[in-house]
Amino acid sequence: MGRKLLLEHINEPGIQTFDVYRKKGGYASVEKALKTMAPDAVTEEVKKSGLRGRGGAGFPAGMKWSFIDKKSDKPRYLVVNADESEPGTFKDRYLMEKIPHVLIEGMIVASFALGAKTSYIYIRGEYMYIVGILEKAIQEAYAKGFLGKNILGTDYSLDIYVHPGAGAYICGEETALLESLEGKRGNPRLKPPFPAVAGLYASPTVVNNVETIAAVVPVINMGGDEYAKIGIGKSTGTKLISASGHINKPGVYEIELGVPVDEFIYSEEYCGGIWKNRRLKAVVAGGSSVPILPADLILTTAKGEPRLMTYESLADGGFQTGTMLGSGGFIVMDEMTDIVKNLYTFARFYHHESCGQCSPCREGTGWMEKILHRLHHGHGKKEDIDILVDVAKKIEGNTICPLGDAAAWPVASAVRHFRKEFEAAAMAHSHAELVA
Amino acid sequence: MDIKFSSEALATANKLIARYPQGKQKSALIPMLHLAQSEFDGWLSPEVMDYVASLLSIKPIEVYEVATFYSMFNTKPVGKCLIEVCQTSSCWLRGSDEIVDHLKKKWNIEVGETTSDGMFTLKTVECLGSCGTAPMLQCGSDFHENLTVEKVDELIEKLKSKGERSSYLKSLVNS
Ligand SMILES: Cc1cc2nc3c(=O)[nH]c(=O)nc-3n(C[C@H](O)[C@H](O)[C@H](O)COP(=O)(O)O)c2cc1C
Ligand code: SF4
Ligand code: FES
Numbered sequence: 257m258g259r260k261l262l263l264e265h266i267n268e269p270g271i272q273t274f275d276v277y278r279k280k281g282g283y284a285s286v287e288k289a290l291k292t293m294a295p296d297a298v299t300e301e302v303k304k305s306g307l308r309g310r311g312g313a314g315f316p317a318g319m320k321w322s323f324i325d326k327k328s329d330k331p332r333y334l335v336v337n338a339d340e341s342e343p344g345t346f347k348d349r350y351l352m353e354k355i356p357h358v359l360i361e362g363m364i365v366a367s368f369a370l371g372a373k374t375s376y377i378y379i380r381g382e383y384m385y386i387v388g389i390l391e392k393a394i395q396e397a398y399a400k401g402f403l404g405k406n407i408l409g410t411d412y413s414l415d416i417y418v419h420p421g422a423g424a425y426i427c428g429e430e431t432a433l434l435e436s437l438e439g440k441r442g443n444p445r446l447k448p449p450f451p452a453v454a455g456l457y458a459s460p461t462v463v464n465n466v467e468t469i470a471a472v473v474p475v476i477n478m479g480g481d482e483y484a485k486i487g488i489g490k491s492t493g494t495k496l497i498s499a500s501g502h503i504n505k506p507g508v509y510e511i512e513l514g515v516p517v518d519e520f521i522y523s524e525e526y527c528g529g530i531w532k533n534r535r536l537k538a539v540v541a542g543g544s545s546v547p548i549l550p551a552d553l554i555l556t557t558a559k560g561e562p563r564l565m566t567y568e569s570l571a572d573g574g575f576q577t578g579t580m581l582g583s584g585g586f587i588v589m590d591e592m593t594d595i596v597k598n599l600y601t602f603a604r605f606y607h608h609e610s611c612g613q614c615s616p617c618r619e620g621t622g623w624m625e626k627i628l629h630r631l632h633h634g635h636g637k638k639e640d641i642d643i644l645v646d647v648a649k650k651i652e653g654n655t656i657c658p659l660g661d662a663a664a665w666p667v668a669s670a671v672r673h674f675r676k677e678f679e680a681a682a683m684a685h686s687h688a689e690l691v692a
Numbered sequence: 693m694d695i696k697f698s699s700e701a702l703a704t705a706n707k708l709i710a711r712y713p714q715g716k717q718k719s720a721l722i723p724m725l726h727l728a729q730s731e732f733d734g735w736l737s738p739e740v741m742d743y744v745a746s747l748l749s750i751k752p753i754e755v756y757e758v759a760t761f762y763s764m765f766n767t768k769p770v771g772k773c774l775i776e777v778c779q780t781s782s783c784w785l786r787g788s789d790e791i792v793d794h795l796k797k798k799w800n801i802e803v804g805e806t807t808s809d810g811m812f813t814l815k816t817v818e819c820l821g822s823c824g825t826a827p828m829l830q831c832g833s834d835f836h837e838n839l840t841v842e843k844v845d846e847l848i849e850k851l852k853s854k855g856e857r858s859s860y861l862k863s864l865v866n867s
Contacts, residue, residue, distance in 0.1 A: 343780045343819035381726065381764045382820050384833040384860060391864060417711040420860065422722050422762035425818070439721035441761040457716055500782040500823035507824045544781065587782055587823070601781045605818045
């Protein structure tokens with residue numbers, strides 16, 4: 257069994273409540289940080305831990321914190337990204353619902369390190385029932401002296417508020433999120449300036465994913481060096497993986513980074529193998545935005561090495577033969593899966609979610625959806641496949657935010673690895689035409 | 693109709709505004725629109741949006757542009773129960789098409805339409821973070837997961853009698 261740092265006590269009855277959470281050692285990291293450490297020392301531990309952002313991009317958390325503009329006389333903010341809308345990803349929901357205090361605890365420590373006196377949780381509006389759970393946890397933390405004025409008798413004070421979104425994937429992108437938090441449409445901003453300099457209300461701001469902030473708790477409790485011993489190389493610590501699709505045991509699993517993909521899919525500890533005794537066809541390993549890989553390439557790299565659940569191993573081979581750990585949204589497809597239809601659902605998603613600011617993304621996602629709709633419904637032509645790839649290429653790298661890339665990568669990879677299926681879909685048309 | 697929050701909702705609205713720094717009350721817009729939608733029949737009429745603008749001392753256009761951007765805000769009337777079926781990959785892989793087809797047939801409506809008795813509106817939505825318990829649908833704030841056609845029928849029977857809407861107020865008050 258791998259070590260559990262976030263979900264260790266998940267099955268403890270009442271762990272949602274402050275009292276049970278505290279009895280299980282909760283809020284120790286707040287005591288340690290606020291009473292025995294300087295803010296910069298906390299950031300230093302996070303740097304040492306090698307903890308990387310769990311929202312998708314994998315940027316080192318400690319380094320991000322160290323960029324916060326400390327010379328500015330404006331207030332600083334920590335904003336937690338709980339927008340979780342990347343298809344295939346549901347780990348933040350699980351964590352917030354089952355063990356909300358670990359997020360609150362991590363937020364206190366992180367805010368202390370950053371010198372933030374106000375912190376917001378931006379949660380997707382569809383998770384409205386979790387808003388209630390978080391509000392309750394926050395109230396408990398206030399009542400016990402872990403939030404509000406002079407926390408634990410120190411001179412550090414902090415307020416935390418929950419802020420619901422209202423249905424827009426793009427608000428997971430950090431600058432769109434900040435726009436939305438300011439009461440506007442979720443249109444991403446041009447960077448620079450980065451949020452660390454001019455974020456919420458043009459003040460220095462750090463945006464981190466729910467899981468990243470929760471992971472600060474074990475980092476401070478164990479110390480950065482100990483945390484860094486878990487995992488492999490630059491993939492340190494544990495990661496929550498949301499497993500879905502054609503597996504026997506869908507769900508959220510905490511893994512030590514470095515578990516072989518093969519073990520993750522087939523062992524009883526995790527996904528429990530492919531359902532209905534079928535064979536594996538393909539996997540989208542890190543949420544809808546990352547390249548899809550066929551069975552052989554997800555299990556072993558092009559060099560023939562076993563593929564591991566780490567940032568580096570999943571990316572081995574670049575976009576030709578590799579993929580990305582991304583958000584950890586692990587979608588498994590069995591041998592009966594229609595890859596064209598699957599890609600169509602993704603294309604429809606990105607078209608629906610494009611904020612419309614840049615024409616390559618706004619128009620390109622629409623074209624890709626249309627072409628895939630055609631192909632899927634048997635009205636497509638062989639030329640459509642190349643047009644599809646061409647549109648994807650023209651979106652990539654030509655937009656304000658990475659949603660454009662996120663829409664393009666699944667297309668490019670699906671055609672690269674499953675071209676025959678696209679051709680067969682196009683043939684259905686030629687065949688029908690011939691018969692007519 | 694005179695558009696005005698109940699006193700309970702008004703008290704909540706003021707608390708929401710106080711969560712943001714002085715002069716940044718516009719930040720409360722999305723939370724306020726959730727509140728307004730649950731107070732006024734599940735949708736935002738121009739009058740309701742103007743009322744929210746007045747509460748926040750911002751221009752009505754600032755409210756309209758936000759209300760039309762976010763998919764959870766309805767700018768047209770909806771049925772008592774908004775049935776939102778997820779259709780993205782993980783749900784599709786586990787049979788969401790059957791769920792949508794079943795409801796379309798059952799009610800003889802298309803996606804986006806409301807049953808003639810005004811009870812149910814059928815909508816398809818993109819991933820709701822319930823992929824591990826797919827297929828799923830959301831009604832109000834509730835997630836209904838691991839669905840089968842039979843389970844959907846049972847659920848619809850139950851909802852027929854009471855209806856269910858997402859309530860921000862409830863989330864705040866329950867805590
Ligand atoms: C289109 C798009 C959607 C995103 N959605 C999310 C999301 O739902 N949750 C999240 O944490 N990060 C999301 N991100 C990444 C954020 O922009 C940001 O990198 C992240 O919140 C930083 O936190 P981390 O460093 O702790 O991962 C998204 C990025 C893009 C481009
Ligand atoms: S890439 Fe797409 S989502 Fe991002 S800013 Fe441009 S139009 Fe909006
Ligand atoms: S794909 Fe349906 S909830 Fe995620």
